[in-house]
Amino acid sequence: MYPIVLISLILATIIPDLFFFHKLSKRTSKTFLFVLHFLPGIFFISSFLYIRFGLLNAHSFQLTSNLMWLILAFMIIYIPKIVYGFFHFFNFTIKKLLVKETNLFRHIGLVISSMTLILIIYGGFYTPTNFQLRKQVIEIEGLPASFEGYKIIQFSDFHIGNWNQNYDIMTPITKIINDQHADMIVFTGDMVNNFSDEAVGWEPYFQKLKSKNGNYAVLGNHDYGDYASWSSPAEREANILNTKQSIRNLGFRLLLNENVLLKRGKDEMALIGVEDWGKAPLMTYGDLKKAMKGTEKINTKILLSHDPSHWDAQVIGKTNIVLTLSGHTHGGQFGYRYENRLFSPASFIFQEWEGLYQKGKQYLYVNTGLGFVGLHLRLGIPPEITLIELRNKN
Numbered sequence: 001m002y003p004i005v006l007i008s009l010i011l012a013t014i015i016p017d018l019f020f021f022h023k024l025s026k027r028t029s030k031t032f033l034f035v036l037h038f039l040p041g042i043f044f045i046s047s048f049l050y051i052r053f054g055l056l057n058a059h060s061f062q063l064t065s066n067l068m069w070l071i072l073a074f075m076i077i078y079i080p081k082i083v084y085g086f087f088h089f090f091n092f093t094i095k096k097l098l099v100k101e102t103n104l105f106r107h108i109g110l111v112i113s114s115m116t117l118i119l120i121i122y123g124g125f126y127t128p129t130n131f132q133l134r135k136q137v138i139e140i141e142g143l144p145a146s147f148e149g150y151k152i153i154q155f156s157d158f159h160i161g162n163w164n165q166n167y168d169i170m171t172p173i174t175k176i177i178n179d180q181h182a183d184m185i186v187f188t189g190d191m192v193n194n195f196s197d198e199a200v201g202w203e204p205y206f207q208k209l210k211s212k213n214g215n216y217a218v219l220g221n222h223d224y225g226d227y228a229s230w231s232s233p234a235e236r237e238a239n240i241l242n243t244k245q246s247i248r249n250l251g252f253r254l255l256l257n258e259n260v261l262l263k264r265g266k267d268e269m270a271l272i273g274v275e276d277w278g279k280a281p282l283m284t285y286g287d288l289k290k291a292m293k294g295t296e297k298i299n300t301k302i303l304l305s306h307d308p309s310h311w312d313a314q315v316i317g318k319t320n321i322v323l324t325l326s327g328h329t330h331g332g333q334f335g336y337r338y339e340n341r342l343f344s345p346a347s348f349i350f351q352e353w354e355g356l357y358q359k360g361k362q363y364l365y366v367n368t369g370l371g372f373v374g375l376h377l378r379l380g381i382p383p384e385i386t387l388i389e390l391r392n393k394n
Contacts, residue, residue: 001048001051001052001055003052006048006049006052009044009045009048009074010045010048012078012082013041013044013045013048013074013078014041014045015082015085016078016081016082016085017037017038017041019081019085019088020037020081020085021034021037021038024037040077044070044074044078047067047070051067055067056228056229057229059194059195059228061161061162061164061192061193061194061195061197061198062161062164064161064162064193065161065162065163065164066164068162068372068374068375068376069376071374071375071376072120072124072375072376072377075120075124075375075377076117076120076121076124079116079117079120080113080114080116080117080120081113083109083112083113083116084109084110084112084113085109086109087105087106087108087109087110087112087113088105088106088109090105090109091103091104091105091106091109119379120377120379122379123334123377123378123379123380124376124377127377127378127379127381127382127383128372128376128377128378128383129169129172129383130382130383131172131173131176131370131382131383131384131385132382132383132384132385133176133180133385133386133387134384134385134386134387135386135387135389136355136356136365136386136387136388136389137388137389137391138323138356138363138365138388138389138390138391139391139392139393140300140322140323140363140390140391140392140393141322141361141392141393142299142300142392143300143390143391143392143393144264144267144268144269144299144300145267145392146264146265146266146267147262147264147267147269147300147390148390148391148392149389149390149391150183150184150264150269150389150390151180151181151182151183151184151387151388151389151390152182152183152184152185152186152302152325152387152388152389152390153177153180153182153184153185153186153211153385153386153387153388154185154186154187154188154325154365154367154385154386154388155173155177155185155187155188155367155369155370155384155385155386156187156188156189156190156220156306156326156327156328156367156368156369156370157188157189157190157220157327157328157330157367157368157369157370157371157373158187158190158191158369158370158371159190159191159192159193159222159369159371159372159373160191160192160193160198160199160202160371161192161193161194161195161198162193162371162372162373162376163371165201165202167201167202167205170202170205170206170208173370173385174205174208174209176385177209177210177385178208178209178210180387181212182211182212182387183211183212183213184211184212184213184214184215184216184262184271185209185211185214185215185216186215186216186217186271186304186325187215187216187217187218187247187252188217188218188220188304188305188306188325188326188327188328188367189217189218189219189220189221189222189223189276189306189327189328190220190221190222190223190306190327190328190369190371190373191217191219191220191223191243191246191247191250192222192223192243192246193222193227193373194222194225194226194227194228194239195225195228195239195243196239196240196242196243196245196246197242197246198246199243199246199247199249199250200246202250203249203250203251206250206251206252207250207251209251213262214253215251215252215253216252216253216254216255216260216271216273216304217247217252217253217254217255217273217304218254218255218256218273218274218275218276218304218305218306219243219244219247219254219256219275219276219285219306220276220306220307220327220328221276221278221283221306221307221328222373223240223243223247223276224240224243224276224283224285225239225240225243226283244256254273255271255272255273255274255291255304256273256275257273257274257275257286257287257288257290257291258272258273258290258291259271259272259273259291259292259293259294259295261295261298268298269298269300269301269302270292270295270298270300270301270302271302271304272288272291272292272295272301272302272303272304272321273291273303273304273305274286274287274288274291274303274304274305274310275287276306276307277305277306277307277309277310277313277314278306278307278309279307279309279313286305286310288303288305288310288314288315288319291303292319292321299320300322301319301320301321301322301323302321302322302323302324302325303315303321303323303324303325304324304325304326305324305325305326306326306327306328307326307328308324308326308327308328308329308350308351308352308353308364308366309350309351309352310324310326311324311326311352311357311362311364312351312352315362315364316359316360316362317359317360321362322361322362322363323362323363323364323365323390324362324363324364324365325364325365325367325388326352326364326365326366326367327366327367327368327369328366328369329346329349329350329353329354329366329368329369330346330368330369330371330372330373330381331344331346331353331354331368331369331381331384332344332345332346332347332349332353332381333372333374333375333377333378333379333381334377334378334379334380334381335354335379335380335381336380337380342354342355342380342381344380344381352364352366353366354366354368354381365386365388367384367386368381368383368384369383369384370383370384370385371383
C-alpha cells in the first residue's frame with residue numbers, strides 16, 4: 001500500500017463519517033450511537049495502518065486473503081456513503097445558487113449510491129467465481145499442416161492463496177477446461193501471491209486438468225515472493241525454489257527460460273517459456289535469448305511470457321515468434337463493455353491488456369486471469385479461461 005493510497009483511504013473514511021455524524025447529531029444526543037457510528041471507521045483505519053506498516057513482515061496467505069475481505073467490507077460501507085455525500089453537497093450548492101428549495105439531487109444520490117452498493121456486492125460475491133470460457137481462433141501463416149486446429153487452453157493469474165483453500169472452485173474450472181479436450185494447457189504466471197505453501201493441498205485438484213500433449217507453465221512477478229519481507233536472501237531463495245516445485249506438483253512442466261518441441265507426425269512447433277520479464281520497477285528474470293536457444297530451425301514458435309509489455313520490448317520485429325501468450329493485467333478487474341469495446345483502468349497502464357493483438361504476422365493474446373489481487377472484486381471483467389484454436393492462414 002503506497003502512502004498516497006493510505007492517505008486516500010483514511011480521508012475516505014474520516015470525511016463521510018464526519019458528514020453523517022453531523023446529520024446524526026441533529027437527530028439524537030445519545031453518546032452510545034455516536035460511539036457506534038465511529039467504531040467501523042476506527043477499525044478500518046487501524047486495519048489500513050497495519051496493512052501499510054505490518055503486513056510486509058507477515059508470512060500468512062490466510063491473513064492476506066482475510067484482509068481482502070475486509071477491504072471489500074470497507075467498500076460496501078463507505079463507497080455508497082461517499083457517493084451519497086457528493087450528491088448531497090451538490091444539492092446544497094444548487095440550492096444556494098438558485099435560492100430555491102430542492103431535494104432532487106439528494107434523491108438521485110440515494111438511487112445511485114444504492115446501485116453502487118448492489119454493484120459492489122455483485123462484483124465481490126458473484127463475479128469472482130463466474131468463470132467464463134472465451135474462444136479465440138488465430139490464423140498463423142505457415143502453420144504446419146499437422147497443427148491445423150490445434151487447441152490450446154490458457155489460464156493465468158490464479159493467485160491461489162487468495163482463495164484460502166477453497167478447493168470447490170476447481171470443480172467448474174476443471175469441467176470447463178476438460179470439456180474442451182485441448183491439445184495443450186498453458187498457465188502464464190502468478191500461481192501464488194508470495195509464498196510456496198499457498199499451493200499446498202491443491203495438487204489433487206489441479207492434477208485433474210487433462211490435455212493431449214501436456215500442461216506447461218511459466219512464472220509471474222508474484223511467484224518470486226518480491227512483495228514480502230524476508231529475514232535473509234537464503235530464506236527468499238528457498239521460497240522461490242519451493243514455489244517452483246509446488247507448481248510442478250500441480251501437474252505443470254515449468255519452463256524456466258527454456259523451450260520444448262511439440263511434435264505431430266513429421267511437423268514440429270516450439271513452445272518457449274521465459275521467467276517473468278517486467279518493466280521497472282518490477283524485477284526482470286526473463287532471458288528470451290536463452291529460452292529460444294535451439295529453436296532456430298523451427299518456423300512456428302509460441303512464447304509464454306507473463307507480462308504483455310515483453311511483446312513490445314523484445315518480441316515484435318526482433319524475433320520470428322508468431323504467438324505470445326500473456327496475463328498479468330487482470331484486465332484491471334474493473335471494466336465496462338460497450339458493443340465490441342471494453343473500457344478499463346488497465347488501459348492507462350498497459351498498451352496491451354486484454355484479448356488479441358496483432359502487428360504484422362505476430363500475435364499477442366492477453367488473458368485477464370482467473371484470480372484477483374488487492375481486492376476480492378471483479379466487475380465487468382469476469383475470470384477467464386481461453387480456448388485458442390490455431391489455423392493456417394491461407
